[in-house]
Every structure is written in structure tokens, then in C-alpha cells.
Amino acid sequence: xxxxxxxxxxxxxxxxxxxxxxxxxxxxxxxxxxxxxxxxxxxxxxxxxxxxxxxxxxxxxxxxxxxxxxxxxxxxxxxxxxxxxxxxxxxxxxxxxxxxxxxxxxxxxxxxxxxxxxxxxxxxxxxxxxxxxxxxxxxxxxxxxxxxxxxxxxxxxxxxxxxxxxxxxxxxxxxxxxxxxxxxxxxxxxxxxxxxxxxxxxxxxxxxxxxxxxxxxxxxxxxxxxxxxxxxxxxxxxxxxxxxxxxxxxxxxxxxxxxxxxxxx
Numbered sequence: 001x002x003x004x005x006x007x008x009x010x011x012x013x014x015x016x017x018x019x020x021x022x023x024x025x026x027x028x029x030x031x032x033x034x035x036x037x038x039x040x041x042x043x044x045x046x047x048x049x050x051x052x053x054x055x056x057x058x059x060x061x062x063x064x065x066x067x068x069x070x071x072x073x074x075x076x077x078x079x080x081x082x083x084x085x086x087x088x089x090x091x092x093x094x095x096x097x098x099x100x101x102x103x104x105x106x107x108x109x110x111x112x113x114x115x116x117x118x119x120x121x122x123x124x125x126x127x128x129x130x131x132x133x134x135x136x137x138x139x140x141x142x143x144x145x146x147x148x149x150x151x152x153x154x155x156x157x158x159x160x161x162x163x164x165x166x167x168x169x170x171x172x173x174x175x176x177x178x179x180x181x182x183x184x185x186x187x188x189x190x191x192x193x194x195x196x197x198x199x200x201x202x203x204x205x206x207x208x209x210x211x212x213x214x215x216x217x218x219x220x221x222x223x224x225x226x227x228x229x230x231x232x233x234x235x236x237x238x239x240x241x242x243x244x245x246x247x248x249x250x251x252x253x254x255x256x257x258x259x260x261x262x263x264x265x
Contacts, residue, residue, distance in 0.1 A: 043219075043220070043247055044243070044244065048243075052240060054066065054168075055236035055240065060231045060232045061232065062177045063177075063239075064227075064228050064231050066177040066180045066181040067225075067227040068118065068181065070182065070224045070228075071116075071125065072125075073108055073111060073181060073185050074185065074217050074220060075107070075111075075124050075129070076111065078125075078129045078133075078214050079104070080100050080103060081100075081132070081136075081210045081214050081217075082132040082210075082211070083099060084190075085139055085210040088198065088206055089140075089203055090203070091203065093195065093198040097194050097195070097198075101187075108182045112179070112182075125225070129214060129217055129221070132214045133214045133215055136211035136212075137211075139207065141208055142202075142207070190213065194210075216254070219246060219251055219254075224243065226239070230243075
């Protein structure tokens, strides 16, 4: 088999593996309610595999820089979710998602101009997530009704995430780590959720899910920050495992606190 054939075969396998992770997570998210669904949706189900594949092609210095930029971009993700949650209550999908994505792109352009350190990026996320979460709590809660899942919903999610993996892994050699980081956390899963559900259950219900994702970004950003600071001294395997444990641990903590509060009522 020629080197070109090996490259395309490896890329197709990477796309398929990531799509499988995303499908399982998003199906679970839709069946568990807004908060638990948001915690599942903000697990690194697409970003994690992307970084695994990047680790196969790049050194630890590249991964550390990319992860640091991904951590900075988490603040932009929190703003993205807040903007969509606010607009979706009154506007259609194109307006809500279009403006939210435009804000996200604008913010990552600004973030590119800053030389981030682990300390400064930690502070950025703490402030951004706290402010966005505080504002999102003011929004009315609308329960998510049960919806039927169609095969083309799954195809859209799997295809969009697989395409993102192909773009990030393929372009990483050209665009460098500072742009690879933001692209690795592009809100492709949340965007596909909005496209699929906005017209079916209504903007207010999807807005509630997006508002809850802001809390999930604590674990998501924490996982990326952990990867950024541990990949050079401990290597990619240990760093990736530590990052996933941080994200999973935060999700379990949030879900556990919610259930404890429900039992006390």
C-alpha cells in the first residue's frame, strides 16, 4: 500500500472513530434531560479523539500550544452558548446560530493576538464562564420534550464531526498549533444539535440546553488546561487520560449535586 493510500485510510479511520463517539454521546444527551444532556454534550467526545490523533502526528510542544489555545477558546464557547440561548428564545435558527458563530469567530480572532500562559488562560476562563453562567441563570427554564431521532440526524452529526476531524488533522501541519487549538474545539456538536432540534422542539427548549452547557465548560476547559500543562512533562498518554478524568469528574460532580438537591426538596 502506497503512503498516500495509508494516509487516506488512517484519516478515514480517525473520522469514523470520532463520529462513533459523538453519536453515542449525543443520543444519550437527548434522553437525559437538559442538565445531564448538557454535561454529556460538553464532554470532550469530539475534541478528545482529535487530540489523540494530533498526538500521533506532532510532538508534545505542538500539543501543549494547541491545548493552551483550545483552553482560551473555551471562553469563546461559553459566550457562544449564551448568545444562542438568548437569541433562540425569540429568533429563528439562522439568526440565532449565525450570530452566535459570528461572535465566536470574532472572539477567537482577538484571542489569537494574545500570548497566553497557563495562569492567564485559567483566569480568562474563570471570569468568562462565571459571567456567562450568571447571565444564563436569569433565562427561563423550558423543558425539553421527547423527540423522535431520525437516521439523517445521526448522519448529519457523524458527518459534520468527521469532517471537522479531517480538517483539523489535515490542516494542522499548515496552520500551526495556535490555529489548530481553536479549530479543534469548534462548536460542531452544539451547532448540529441546534440545526436538528430548533425547528422540532422550539428555540426556547434548545436555549435551555445551551444555557446548561456553560456549566459543562468548566470541566471541558479544565480538561484542556490539564492537557496543556501536563503533556510536556508526562507525555501525551498520561496528559490525555488526566484531562479526560477532569472532564468526567466535573460532569459527575454536577449531576450528583443536582440529584442531591432534588432529593432534599
